[in-house]
Amino acid sequence: MSGSTDNRSTPVPEVQAAIGRVDALAQEHLATLETSDRRAYLWRDLPFEGNENRQSLDTRRSFARIEAIARAYATAGSEFEREPEVRAQLLSGLDWLYENRYNESLEQAGNWYNWQIGTPLQLTSAVLLLYDDVDEARRDAYMTAVNKFCPQPDHTGANRIWTSRVVAQRAALVDDDRMLTAARDGIAPALTFVDAGDGFYRDGSFIQHEQHPYTGGYGLAVVASTAWFVHLLDGSPWQLQRSDLSELLDWIDIGFEPWLYRGSFLSPVRGRYIARQDSQDHAAGRSATQALVHLAFSVDSHRSVPLKGLARHLLEEEQFTDVYNTRDIGTIIYAKALTDDPDTVPRAPSQVTRVFPAMDRVVHRRPNFTFAIAMSSSRIATYESANTENLKGWHTGSGATYLYNSDLAHYDDHYWPTIDPTSIPGTTVPVGDRPNAFGAGYLSDKEWAGGATFASLAAIGMDFRTFTDGPDESALTGKKSWFLLGDEIVALGTDINGSSGERVQTVVENRKVINRNAQTLTVDGSALHGWPTDETLRESSWLHLAGPTSDSGIGYVFPDPTEIHVRQESRTGAWSDINNSPPHRDATEHRRDFVTLWIDHGTDPVQKTYSYILLPGATTDTTASYARQPAVDVLANTNYVQAVRREDVLAANFWRNGAPTVGGITCHGPASVLRVRDRDQMSLIVADPTQSYEGRLRINLNESASHVISSDPRITVHRLAPGITLSVDLTRSQGSSYVVTFESA
Incomplete structure (x- = not known):
């Protein structure tokens, strides 16, 4: 998608910098390339030794280095442009790899991806770059x-796109019209909504490997590779029709855009990619921006205007990394065209609160922060560890909460290798380390994960069972709720039980701090000094952690005075601690400071509970004021129902039939419910987070209405007065929220 422009006559500094990056990488690989006639490898650090997985990886990485050198050779303005010696080394290297590591007489051994996708993508790309110099x-x-x-498009999701790309590049090189058609047609299954398995869903979810949320990993790859396809085939008999992209573009609106925040791509939808040093949140965000830039020029005008606006906003908003940090010159040219276009108006992502039922994820976007919840269930696994990656992701999907604000460095700057992986915010877990990859891919027997949403409000719940290598009955179980009420987030826990002999904790916070002297932790009005600190705070009502910017402080309010444990510490870690895959292994140690807050439930807890309120963006004074007079009342925190009320909003999770009436609402079955009053109107919102309810759920309200203003077809109102009685058909509702609005009597 780059390289045809004569860059020597281009005065754009970003283009010249890109050429410099292309040259630097090529120089690095040329300097270490083995050229002996008796060589057993091309690079000493890729010796084709070890198990078959490692050998197949060394093959892929060897072809990738050849491709990087070929890119420099083919780039106008490069110091290696059309250099005869470089051409000779490239052809010799390709010949050696073909003869010894990748030819039609060999049988696939080791990681299938390296044989069917990774290696052929690099090989075909290199030959395309060298086309005039590679004889027939x-x-x-x-x-x-x-x-x-890779004879034809295969697999699902992103892998389907990649195999189609391999087939297309091979077909272009050998003038195979039939296989170009097959490649174009082959990507169709990856560009349409799915109802199960891998791919993107109508609710905005993206799944890869059957049970793992991957919007910011494989989903991002689908967006980027589709843009590549459009450019490759545009103007040819095989070009993609704009209608072929309609469902992908719809998904970008509802499922991709919400996870982009101020240049970053949020961690809870990036799977094992969070354990890669070269793919931290802002690097992933930069890749997303670059993909959207290309796609914005690939669609019809109706769809391109908002997409260009979003891409321009992302380009101009990024303050943490350089969005032009790429070796792809085409990306830079398109990006500059966008930012220089007076007709392209920047468009920020929408402020939405959205549940993604098909992947057990929630995002809550506010003007000054974004809050996300990563859950798991009988449908979605706790986390993925594969190919020795993400070795300590144990609790990252176990009700983990992620708070993004103007502290842009928080989830970057070596967050994942330095955080205590046993203490992920939002989780209720056994205390202590686990073996590498412990519980990866675990599906519990609990169905409840999700909730109801309305505007900037949500009632979210998760029924959980943690993985154990002992008897199932010793697993830690409990119920968690998050009530998202605009700028207030209420977290409740109940029915917490365990019998494994381990201590259990609920982690309120584990925040990386940039300046330990300035980011003061205040407890009930008194600053907590000293570092390191390990203290137990008796009967605390509120805490406040100052942020590195004026609006990134966080308040923590405890409706019932609670014993809080505080640890302020410096932690050291390396990426190799969490990722042993050779392309990503890095043993360099990094030291970062953290403040951790947790509630200790003791060993083998029985029917334990907790409650706290998060106030993102709060100051010390506003937190203290809120604690004196909380705006939220906790109405119930039991194993039957958890519920809160704030002014005209009531939010509840009814865990099972037989729950008592709360706030005037009686729910005859499991459901998440919101009741919202606005002047003379009242709306009721209902969802089935279990996604398994069959039939109609009956709900009674102890208030009356004059008439129904609007109603979802699944809702039947049986009585308006005295008291409202209604039922909701939740059969195969897939976690969706249904709304009925009344005119008050």
């Missing part, structure tokens, strides 16, 4: 190997 016999030989291991 070489091209045919190389592409015969590619055709053996």
